Amino acid sequence: MLTRLRAFLGAVLLLVTPLAAAQLSIEITGAGAPRMPIAIAPFPGEAALGSGITSIVRADLERSGLFRGLEVPPLSPAPTEASTVNYAEWRSRLADALVLGSVAARPDGRYEVRFRLYDVVKQASLGGIAYTLSKEQVRASAHRIADFVYEKLTGEKGVFSTRIAYVVKRGSRFELQIADADGAGEEAALVSFEPIISPAWSPDGRKLAYVSFENKKPVVYVHSLVDGKRNVIANFRGSNSAPAWSPDGRRLAVTLSREGGSQIFLLNADGSGLRRLTSSAAIDTEPRFSGDGQWIYFTSDRGGSPQIYRMPAAGGEPQRVTFEGSYNVTPRLSPDGKTLAYITLNEGKFQVALLDLSNRQVQIITDSDRDESPSFAPNGRMILLATVIDGRGVLSAVSSDGRVKQRLSVTAGDVREPAWGPFTE
Amino acid sequence: MRLAIIATLAAAAVAAGCATTPEEQAPARVEERAAKPAPVETKPIARVDLTSKPAAASPLKDPNNILSRRSIYYDYDKFDIKDEFRPLVEAHAKYLRENPGAKMLIQGNADERGSREYNIGLGQRRSDSVKRALAILGAKDNQIESVSLGEEKPVCTEHAEDCWAKNRRGDMLYSGEY
Structure with a gap:
């Protein structure tokens, strides 16, 4: 195992330039009891x-x-x-x-x-x-x-050996960074002068799908972290964004504007086999598969304001999932499929909400005001998110009961778009 | 301008030659030869003619042409083209009609509030609306690609409404400009 891990890290080192003084530092700002x-x-x-x-x-x-x-x-x-x-x-x-x-x-x-x-x-x-x-x-x-x-x-698996991905904006540079879950060992997988957003880990933890604007428009890539190879997965006419992996890693849901508007499509992981899933005059975006692969949760403003819906992954009639509030976006299912994390606009503040899918109870678990991109740890215990503190983008981690809070920041840079990687053997 | 100065100097030289007086050059032969009037500059004077057309500068780059304007601004959560931008869209539609080889990329933008991916959707709505308007006015579908940059390329980075208003924007770019 360790030999394999070492070989992997060695391969990454050859392909990227590590940046000095770039490491995330972590500050614990709240603690659970007991x-x-x-x-x-x-x-x-x-x-x-x-x-x-x-x-x-x-x-x-x-x-x-x-x-x-x-x-x-x-x-x-x-x-x-x-x-x-x-x-x-x-x-x-x-x-x-x-x-x-x-x-x-x-x-x-x-x-x-x-x-x-x-x-x-x-x-x-x-x-x-x-x-x-x-x-x-x-x-x-x-x-x-x-x-x-x-x-x-x-009695639960630990996530200390997992990794996280995030984007750092440093001046005019955008860096897609991979680090240990504790923020150490940061290494850039991609550095660009154009924005990078929406990194999504493949279920085996070996690849990242993301959106890069290097062609002056959003294009979806799949990037192998093992050898640095990048494949264009969706570069259709118009915008290509919001990649999400199916749990078996064989397909990706993406948002495309090729047929007008922003609609959700399904692709094979090599970019072939395009199929349209939603059919609305609304913005349908931010697809996410449920862990069993049966459902796709997504954001849509078909009801007048952006809300979260779900539809069968094979396509079919969407059902509305969120009802409270005028702005609910970025659905993220917990690994056990019982809880939905998302961003809600609450009295002028964008915050992380958790919806218990069995009893429909909603709980807001952050007290910041510009939260984005919540991402569950693979054991479901913590949620990593992007927020803004003193005008700077930082990452924050909050326990799923809202009691433990941590802040992860880098010097002289804005951190955003976190994605917590899966368990890997 | 430079030509005009040369012409003036030449005229002055001629005048100076004419002004040389016989009294001054009378006694010495040597001086007599040297005092001959300087030959008149025979090089033809280049003419500046402001009535001719300037060398084919692109109307897209001419600051006096409406076509040099490329941005359409939107109200919060809106994507309809406001009346004040109608003449601009009409001018670009006319240009695309008259230049069938011209290609345009429309980049829609959104302000920073809310989800980055949902903001891609909002920017797309804006660029799609410009594309639709241009098409209604006769531009061909294959001349125009509408895309969204969401909130990722702000021209203004303060976290306040007057800045956000500048970022709720559609930009029309021609081939070679992006």
Whole structure:
């Protein structure tokens, strides 16, 4: 796995120019309650790896809003995953969970990281893993450890190893950036003097569809992140925009104006097999497939104001989904298909709303006023969005209960159009 | 202008030659030869004729021609062409009719408020409405492509209405201009 990941990262590095001082910085602006106290003891030997692996694990877990990392003073002898755990001592430090590990240099120049997770309350080991890695893989390994801990303790998959895409506008440059979910390791997949919008991850996480204006009009591309190859998927007469992948990755829904107006069409992922899905005099756009591939949710102003509708993915009569308010756009389904996130105009503010599709309850979960492009984490726990703070575009992440909030910004640039990538193996 | 100055100088030289007095040149032979009037400049004087037509400058670029104007502005959430822009659309329709080889790209734009993709739709409505008006006035469908830039290419970047009004816009561009 790690070898494959490394090969992938190597390929990306060859194709793009990393930008110095471009990294997203994250600020946590709100926290949920209650958070599980967890002690992550420094791994003996980890100093050899440069960046501290345990501090990355702790930062990951804290960012989720579900954990509180405890300060662990230097212990002598330093415990490792092989030590006998003194549960009473960790209990007295108020830890509910504990991570112990070690780092050892191997003769081949690589390192072995071993760790074990413990339930301090139940006084039981919850398992552990050993990774062999090079120094370049420290962050990736730390994210995998955090994912393991998160899943064992919450029962849900962690998203620390996933990636995010977003667009940075820096002066007259537009950069399509890919970064780890924590904002680190940012690399540009595409740099242009014309706008780039609407990045959408393929379900396998290997490609991005997006809209580029490099031909003085919107054209839809599919960009392979593995080798940097770009294919024009929709460049019909008029505008081509709003790409959305079907869950099996074989088709794309797009908005085209080739027959007048803005209407939703279906294409094969190679651009062939064009088929029109909507047939209205309205703006029909922002298509999104449901996770089961049965429905396409979209924005339409066929009722006089922009609202969210859905229709069978095979085509058919649309049904209106949102009713409250005069401006509801950008539908995004949660991974479990139970919740619809979208942007609503609420007392003059564009904010993120969540609609519970079973009981029709609507909840607004942000307090900013220029929110755009909500994007669910693949485990459904957090929503990444673009907003404007002090006149600058920043990314914000909010837990789906609205309690945990984070802000991600870059220096000297506007960040927008976030898209959270899928789980990848 | 430059020619006129040369002509004036030539005339002055002729006058100076004529003004040379016999008294001054009388005693010495050498001086007599040197004092001969300078030969009159025989190079023909270039004529400036303002009644002839200027070299075929494009009416599309002539600031005095309505065709040099390319932008149509819209009210909030509207895409109908306001009366004040009718003469402009009519002039471009006439140009397209008279120049069947001319091709036009109409870029519709929207202000920054709301969804980027929905704003592509709003800009498209604006460019489509210009295309429709030009077609009704006789331009051919294959001469015109209407597209949208949504909110992505603002000419004004303040977050206020007078700026937004400048960005709710349709631009008519001919081949080679985009």
